Amino acid sequence: MAKLNRSLIADVEIFNGLQDEDLDTVLEPASALRVAKDAAVFEQGGAAERFFLLLDGALRVVQTTREGQQVIARYIAAGSLVGIAPAIGRDTYPASAVAAVDCVLLSWPMSAWPDLTARFPVFAANAYRTVGQRLQETQDRVIELSLAQVEQRVANAVLRLVRQTGRKTEDGIEIDFPVSRQDIADMTGTTLHTVSRLLSAWESQGMVRSGRKRISVTDPHRLMLVSQGAKDA
Amino acid sequence: MAKLNRSLIADVEIFNGLQDEDLDTVLEPASALRVAKDAAVFEQGGAAERFFLLLDGALRVVQTTREGQQVIARYIAAGSLVGIAPAIGRDTYPASAVAAVDCVLLSWPMSAWPDLTARFPVFAANAYRTVGQRLQETQDRVIELSLAQVEQRVANAVLRLVRQTGRKTEDGIEIDFPVSRQDIADMTGTTLHTVSRLLSAWESQGMVRSGRKRISVTDPHRLMLVSQGAKDA
DNA sequence: CGGGGCGTTGACCTATGTCAAGACCTGTGG
DNA sequence: CCACAGGTCTTGACATAGGTCAACGCCCCG
Numbered sequence: 083m084a085k086l087n088r089s090l091i092a093d094v095e096i097f098n099g100l101q102d103e104d105l106d107t108v109l110e111p112a113s114a115l116r117v118a119k120d121a122a123v124f125e126q127g128g129a130a131e132r133f134f135l136l137l138d139g140a141l142r143v144v145q146t147t148r149e150g151q152q153v154i155a156r157y158i159a160a161g162s163l164v165g166i167a168p169a170i171g172r173d174t175y176p177a178s179a180v181a182a183v184d185c186v187l188l189s190w191p192m193s194a195w196p197d198l199t200a201r202f203p204v205f206a207a208n209a210y211r212t213v214g215q216r217l218q219e220t221q222d223r224v225i226e227l228s229l230a231q232v233e234q235r236v237a238n239a240v241l242r243l244v245r246q247t248g249r250k251t252e253d254g255i256e257i258d259f260p261v262s263r264q265d266i267a268d269m270t271g272t273t274l275h276t277v278s279r280l281l282s283a284w285e286s287q288g289m290v291r292s293g294r295k296r297i298s299v300t301d302p303h304r305l306m307l308v309s310q311g312a313k314d315a
Numbered sequence: 316m317a318k319l320n321r322s323l324i325a326d327v328e329i330f331n332g333l334q335d336e337d338l339d340t341v342l343e344p345a346s347a348l349r350v351a352k353d354a355a356v357f358e359q360g361g362a363a364e365r366f367f368l369l370l371d372g373a374l375r376v377v378q379t380t381r382e383g384q385q386v387i388a389r390y391i392a393a394g395s396l397v398g399i400a401p402a403i404g405r406d407t408y409p410a411s412a413v414a415a416v417d418c419v420l421l422s423w424p425m426s427a428w429p430d431l432t433a434r435f436p437v438f439a440a441n442a443y444r445t446v447g448q449r450l451q452e453t454q455d456r457v458i459e460l461s462l463a464q465v466e467q468r469v470a471n472a473v474l475r476l477v478r479q480t481g482r483k484t485e486d487g488i489e490i491d492f493p494v495s496r497q498d499i500a501d502m503t504g505t506t507l508h509t510v511s512r513l514l515s516a517w518e519s520q521g522m523v524r525s526g527r528k529r530i531s532v533t534d535p536h537r538l539m540l541v542s543q544g545a546k547d548a
Numbered sequence: 549c550g551g552g553g554c555g556t557t558g559a560c561c562t563a564t565g566t567c568a569a570g571a572c573c574t575g576t577g578g
Numbered sequence: 579c580c581a582c583a584g585g586t587c588t589t590g591a592c593a594t595a596g597g598t599c600a601a602c603g604c605c606c607c608g
Contacts, residue, residue, distance in 0.1 A: 145458060153458045170447020171440060176454070207404060213446060214403020220453040221409070225378060225386045227460040228504030232596065263555065271461030276596060278556060294554060294605070465564065496587065509564060511587060527573060527586060 094135065094161050096208040104202060111194040116186050123164065123179040123187065130167035130175050132189045136160050139185030140247060140259045144268075145177045154268040156219065157182065159246050162212065168195045169209050182259040227271055230311070235270040236280050237309035240290070244299050253291045254300035262295050284308075327368065327394050329441040337435060344427045349419050356397065356412040356420065363400035363408050365422045369393050372418030373480060373492045377501075378410045387501040389452065390415065392479050395445065401428045402442050415492040460504055463544070468503040469513050470542035473523070477532050486524045487533035495528050517541075 097105060114137075117123050123134060126146060141158040155177050158164050164179055164187075190198070199206035226235055240257075248255040263274040263281070270277075281297070284290045289301040289308070299305055330338060347370075350356050356367060359379060374391040388410050391397050397412055397420075423431070432439035459468055473490075481488040496507040496514070503510075514530070517523045522534040522541070532538055 145454065147458060147462065151462050153461050155454060155457070169443060170450065171444030172447060176451055210402060210443065210446075211404030213443075213450065214405060217403065217446065217450045217453060218409055220450060220457060221378065221388060223457050224388070224453060224460065224504075225380060227457065228386050228501075229380065229384050262553095268461075271457075273597060274555080275557090275598085278554095279596095282556070495585090506565060507587080508566085508589090512564095512589080515588070 094137070096135065096161070096163060096205065096212070098208070099204040100202060108198060108202065108205065109188075112188045112190050114186065114188055116184065117181045119181050119184050121181050123181065123185070124175045126175055126178040128175050130165065130173050130192060132191055133166045133168065133195065134164045134179075134190075135188045136162055136164055137186045137188060139187075140182040141179045141185065142182045142265070143177050143179050152268050153271070154265060156216070157243065157246060163209055166209055166213065168192050169213055182261075232270065232272045232276055233280060234309050234311050236266060236272065236277055237305050239266055239269045240297060240299065241302065241305060241309055243297075244302065248299075251298060253298040255302065256296065256298035260295035261297055327370070329368065329394070329396060329438065329445070331441070332437040333435060341431060341435065341438065342421075345421045345423050347419065347421055349417065350414045352414050352417050354414055356414065356418070357408045359408055359411040361408050363398065363406050363425060365424055366399045366401065366428065367397045367412075367423075368421045369395055369397055370419045370421060372420075373415040374412045374418060375415045375498070376410050376412050385501050386504070387498060389449070390476065390479060396442055399442055399446065401425050402446055415494075465503065465505045465509055466513060467542050467544050469499060469505065469510055470538050472499055472502045473530060473532065474535065474538060474542055476530075477535065481532075484531060486531040488535065489529065489531035493528035494530055 097108070100108065112135075117139075123141060124130075124132075126144075136158055138160050140160070141164060143155040143158060143164070145153050145155050147153075158179070165175060167173065167175055199209070226238065230238075243257045243261065244255050247258050249258040250256075263277040266277045267274045281290060281292050284305070285292060287304075289299065289305050291298050291300055330341070333341065345368075350372075356374060357363075357365075359377075369391055371393050373393070374397060376388040376391060376397070378386050378388050380386075391412070398408060400406065400408055432442070459471065463471075476490045476494065477488050480491050482491040483489075496510040499510045500507045514523060514525050517538070518525060520537075522532065522538050524531050524533055
C-alpha cells in the first residue's frame with residue numbers, strides 16, 4: 083500500500099511536512115478505494131466508521147431534509163479530507179457524499195484518528211484547518227443567501243466551480259464534471275428554471291457557453307461583475 | 316485567579332472531566348474581564364491574540380461585508396468558547412463579537428492554546444466539538460435560507476433564542492436580552508419591516524407578546540408549527 | 549427507435565422587499 | 579420634572595424578483 087501510493091499523494095497538501103517514513107506510518111492503516119460516478123462514499127446519518135482523502139475526482143456533499151428537499155453543501159476537489167466527523171466529535175455523518183465523476187479515495191478507520199493526530203500534529207493541524215475553512219465558507223454562504231440576489235448567487239456558484247475544477251477548452255474554461263441546472267439550483271437556493279433562464283441570458287451575452295450538464299465560462303471577468311451585482315450593460 | 320473562579324466555572328461544560336488541580340493549571344494563564352453592553356470583545360479582521368470563554372451574559376457574533384451590510388452569525392450563551400481562531404488555524408478573527416448585555420469572560424493568550432490542548436485532550440476535544448457544532452448549525456442555516464419561507468425562518472430564529480436564553484415571565488417565556496426587529500432581520504436574511512409585520516400578526520393571534528427590544532413567546536407549540544410551515548388556522 | 553432525463557420558455561402569481569409617513573418610547577439635558 | 583431627540587416600531591401602498599405551472603423540444607442511451 084504505502085510504496086504504491088507515495089507518488090499519488092506526494093503533493094497532497096494535507097501531508098505537507100511529513101517525512102517519507104512518517105508517510106508510511108500514516109498510510110499503513112489506510113486502504114484505497116474507487117467509487118463509480120453517482121455512487122455514494124458515505125450516507126447522511128450513517129455511522130461514521132471511516133474517514134477519507136479524495137485522491138482523484140470530485141465529490142458532491144449533499145444534505146437532505148426529512149421532507150426530501152436537497153441542498154448541496156459543497157463540492158470537494160481532489161486533495162481534500164472528507165467525512166472527518168471525529169475531528170468535530172461526531173459519530174455519524176452529517177451529510178452524504180456522492181461521486182460527481184469516478185473517484186479514487188484513501189480511507190482510514192476512525193479508530194486510526196486519535197493515533198494519527200497524536201503522532202502527527204501537522205496532520206491534525208491540517209485537518210482542523212480544513213474544518214475551519216469549511217466553517218468559514220459556510221458562513222460566507224449564509225451571508226450570500228441573506229444579502230445577495232439570485233443572479234449574483236448563481237454567478238458566484240458557477241465561478242467557484244470553475245475556480246475549483248476549471249479546465250481550459252476552446253469554449254473557455256469548463257467545469258470538468260457534469261453539473262445540471264438543478265445542481266446549481268441546489269447550491270444557490272433557487273429553482274432550475276431560474277438557473278436555466280440566467281444561463282440562457284448569459285449565453286446570449288457571450289459570457290458562458292453551456293449544454294446538457296456542461297458549463298463553460300467564456301468571460302470570467304464579466305461574470306464576476308455580475309456576481310458583484312453590477313447592473314450590467 | 317484560580318481559586319476565585321473555581322465555583323464560577325465549575326459547571327462549565329467545556330471543563331468537564333478536569334480535576335481540580337488541572338483546572339488550576341488551565342486557569343493559571345487566564346484573566347477575567349468584564350465587557351459592557353454594546354462593547355466589542357473582539358473585532359472582525361483583528362489579530363487573533365486571545366481566545367475567550369463566556370462566563371456570564373450573551374454575545375452577538377456579527378459579520379459585516381465590505382459594503383457594510385450585517386449578518387448576525389450567532390448568539391453565544393454563557394459557558395461557550397468564543398474567538399477560538401487557533402483551533403481552526405486562523406490568526407485573525409472572522410467576525411466581531413459584541414456584548415448583548417453586560418458580560419463576564421475569561422480570556423487566554425493564543426500562545427496558551429498548544430499547551431492547553433496538548434495537556435488536556437478533553438479540553439481540545441471540547442473545543443473541536445464546539446467548532447463542529449457551529450459548522451453543523453451554520454449548515455442548517457444554509458438549508459433553512461435555501462428552502463424555507465421568511466415566516467418559518469423568523470419563527471425558528473425566535474424559538475432558538477428562546478430555547479437558548481428563555482426566562483419565564485408572566486407573559487410567557489422571554490428572550491432575556493434586548494433584541495430588536497432589526498436584529499431578528501439580520502439573523503434571518505429579511506427586513507425589519509417584515510419581522511415587525513410577522514410579530515404583530517403573531518401577537519394578534521396570541522402566540523407572542525413583544526415590545527421595544529423585547530420578545531416573549533406565549534405559545535411555543537403553535538409557533539413551532541409555524542416554523543414548520545403549517546398553513547395555520 | 550422509443551423513453552426518460554434534461555433543458556427552454558412563456559404566462560402568471562405572490563411573497564416579500566421598498567418607499568413613505570407617523571406613532572411611540574426612553575433616556576438625557578436643561 | 580419636562581420636553582425634546584433619536585432610536586425603535588407600526589402600517590399602508592406599491593413594485594418586482596423570482597417562484598409556480600404548463601407545455602414542449604432535445605438529446606442520449608439502451
